[in-house]
Amino acid sequence: MLKRERCPGCHGQASTTLYREPLDSPAITRYLLAHYQQRVARDFSGYDYELARCRHCGLAYQAQVPAPALLEEIYDQWLPATERALVAARWGLDDYRYLAAQVEFMLEHFRLRPGAVKALDFGFGWAEWAKMAGAYGCDVCGAELSEVRIDYARSVGIPVLDASALPQGEYHFINTEQVFEHLLEPGDMLRRLGRSLRPGGVVKVSVPDAAHSLRKLLGARSFAALGEADIMPIAPFEHVNAFTHASLAALGRGAGLALLRPSLRKLYNSSSGWMNPKSALKTLARPVYRHIYPRSTFIYFARPA
Numbered sequence: 001m002l003k004r005e006r007c008p009g010c011h012g013q014a015s016t017t018l019y020r021e022p023l024d025s026p027a028i029t030r031y032l033l034a035h036y037q038q039r040v041a042r043d044f045s046g047y048d049y050e051l052a053r054c055r056h057c058g059l060a061y062q063a064q065v066p067a068p069a070l071l072e073e074i075y076d077q078w079l080p081a082t083e084r085a086l087v088a089a090r091w092g093l094d095d096y097r098y099l100a101a102q103v104e105f106m107l108e109h110f111r112l113r114p115g116a117v118k119a120l121d122f123g124f125g126w127a128e129w130a131k132m133a134g135a136y137g138c139d140v141c142g143a144e145l146s147e148v149r150i151d152y153a154r155s156v157g158i159p160v161l162d163a164s165a166l167p168q169g170e171y172h173f174i175n176t177e178q179v180f181e182h183l184l185e186p187g188d189m190l191r192r193l194g195r196s197l198r199p200g201g202v203v204k205v206s207v208p209d210a211a212h213s214l215r216k217l218l219g220a221r222s223f224a225a226l227g228e229a230d231i232m233p234i235a236p237f238e239h240v241n242a243f244t245h246a247s248l249a250a251l252g253r254g255a256g257l258a259l260l261r262p263s264l265r266k267l268y269n270s271s272s273g274w275m276n277p278k279s280a281l282k283t284l285a286r287p288v289y290r291h292i293y294p295r296s297t298f299i300y301f302a303r304p305a
């Protein structure tokens, strides 16, 4: 394990310890065994699950994080490898519709022929967004660390770039979905992605909202009080940055990016599913709570033109 001595968002040196519990406590051990299906073969005595909050930008983060060798072990060996089948088994029409709405919004925003839009799916996972953008005719490529996912993306025709050597000033749009909560240096990464955008380009950052989980943990002062859904946004080892709307917005400002307030007309024009009562309600409400009175951790940031 490594100690993060400065804020991973803004590099500020001043932080407050919010919470600390030994990593081998009964509650955390129970969670790790269940979450990784008994594949955890390490002794964590002497290390803590430790949450700190930066006094400068307000980001809450895990102060003790896995060293590179342990990270590799977690992502390659502990996590189940059958996720691609799981995505296909779990996703319904509304999930794909929502992806389509995001791609349509991107195209509405730039008002360019889809083939003229250069897009990057950064940390693409099983390349769901990249495939959707490709289906709409965009010039899309991806970057990802996992070899098995890279092979899959190439097999479905998505070009894959080296994440550490991205071109400068290249993209109209960069998609990141459930990426920034995992990064050891999210502030540096958002600055790098910002430089890869053209002037006026947009990067989407979507991460779990940790506000509720943080409140619950800091109220109960015990990991044992958390349910599965509470643990997810602040999961030990994996979700090492616990964003709220405010700290994510601060991350964007620190990277020299501006919060984009998308036009409601363009958001509504990019969504379908209106005739189904359940999805229509979501379709109606989401643009308002997410982008008009934003408190959420799904943010479009724009590089100043």
Ligand SMILES: [Zn+2]
Pocket: 007, 008, 009, 010, 011, 012, 054, 055, 056, 057, 058, 059
């Ligand atoms: Zn900070």
